[in-house]
Amino acid sequence: MKPAGLPRDWQADVVVLANRTPAEPLTIETPPPPPPGPTLAVRARRWLDLNRQRLIDTVIGAGAVLVALIGWHLLSANHVDLYVRFENVPSPGQVLDATSRQFSSGAFLVHVLASCRRIFIGFALAALVAIPTGLVMGRYRLARAIVFPLAEIFRPIPAIAWVPISIMLWPTSEESILFITFIGSFFPILVNTLHGVDAIDPVLVRAARCLGAGEITIFREVYLQSALPQIFTGLTVGMGVAWISLIAAEMISGQYGIGYFTWQAYSLVDYPNIVLGMISIGALGLFSSGLIRFLGKLLMPWRAGR
Amino acid sequence: MIDDPVSMSVDQTPTEQPRGHIRVEGFGLRYPTLEGEVEAVHNVSLHVRPGEFVSILGPSGCGKSTLLNALAGFLTPSSGSVTVDDEPIRGPGADRGMIFQHYSLFPWMTVRQNVEFGLKMKGKDRSTRALAARTLLGLTGLSDFEDQYPDRLSGGMKQRVGIVRALATGPRILLLDEPFGALDAQTRLIMQQILTNIWQQLKISVLFVTHDIDEAIFLSDRVYVMSAKPGGIKAEVRIELDRPREPSISNTAEFVALRARLMQLIREESLKALGGELNADALKGVSINLAGRDFSQIV
Structure with a gap:
């Protein structure tokens, strides 16, 4: 009956509870097990x-x-x-032909992979910087006072408007495209993380304090966890903007990528490939936001019912 | 019962020093505004003896939660002293368990993870935590729900988990801030009995904040009635009803007399908090017309 190895301070409490007098029933009747399920x-x-x-x-x-x-x-x-005018618009059949040609040659796959790689790096960097920044800004007044005005100035500038400066800033066009993707997804993630921290129920923080949690624990176990749904909203929005920014950047400067492929098809009067490029961008966007939603469900099982 | 090894081990626990003696002396809280300093709470003195169940009764806005927050360590008094076992309070800590009105369970943790949280903060290892949490949850009839998220629980269950979570760390005192305020009347009665049972078994000091007169009488050894604007202690009422108390106790003459007395004390303060005595004459001759209906008759 006696639980072995329990810490002394509450051991007595548990034992006393276990030893309660029968006249004072503490347990509550549990419902009977459900009948066997239907066929x-x-x-x-x-x-x-x-x-x-x-x-x-x-x-x-x-x-x-x-x-x-x-x-x-x-x-x-x-x-x-x-x-x-639909004179030059390719028909579905033509697009299908172009698709099978592109996939058999494998050249198209190089473009797809190049875009995916850029999205992955640019978006991951943005998330890695924006989430901690947003959390720290939400938690500490000083950080917010410093970063918030800067963020508000840069936020309304569309990522595409960064293209010229980006080309000047970075040694290679690859880096400038990554930078544009980063900028595009950075602000939605930052702003949503910040909102997530702002929306925290202060009672939860106080409850954690009362249970002996220190600053670091509260940051990790309460602030981060509590803001997670909003963070994922930010990630989903950020992913969408990342694709928009990437495609625009690839159309302007770049040698690979779906944006480049689509623009090149236009220049080469290869119209079916334009539509192929567009559909691919749509499919990849859908896939990547689905991936984020999946990740969100994995990390937030407690929200399964919503 | 004497030769039961379990109760033997209970007798061995140190009982020489009293645990959980709350003392509040001359507690005041002021905060600055544009118009100057505002006094939220003025010169409150009260005490809870080890193992005693004491309620603070008062209208909303009288500063009863402020007092509880000072005991929990969330705010420092502007004047006076707040001590537990003669130690002044320096910030929040697990030696004082707190239970909030809105459950305050971490929604991203299962019931068991919630209960284990405080023990984790104490650095207890995984198996110790699990055993402790399972034992406590079992004793409160929550075993079947240990892997559920709080979202799935009823209000009464959530608050039971909240109580178990606060008790798991073995606190010296238990502070409850209108814990059953959001529950329906029936659940409320059951929760009051559960709390009474736990308190009687643990002999823990309890300070219970409520605006419900019956609840205060049913639960407490003593009731402090607070006055509003600024908050202060208006009266101290001893509740000398035998224990264990059954819900039917509320029909006894003693209970009814206590209720009448407390109601009188509270009413004055509620009116003060509302901003004055209701004046029925003020509405005479005024025609109130809402949605095509004349409401002046009702008023």
């Missing part, structure tokens, strides 16, 4: 019933995409000219 077929049926509306919505959504594709095909294949 697989019944469960499948129920799942279908519960998700009917979602399934219908999915079918409707897929239908809308199909209609858009057909519309695109009709407009481009017939070279429609209704003020908006």
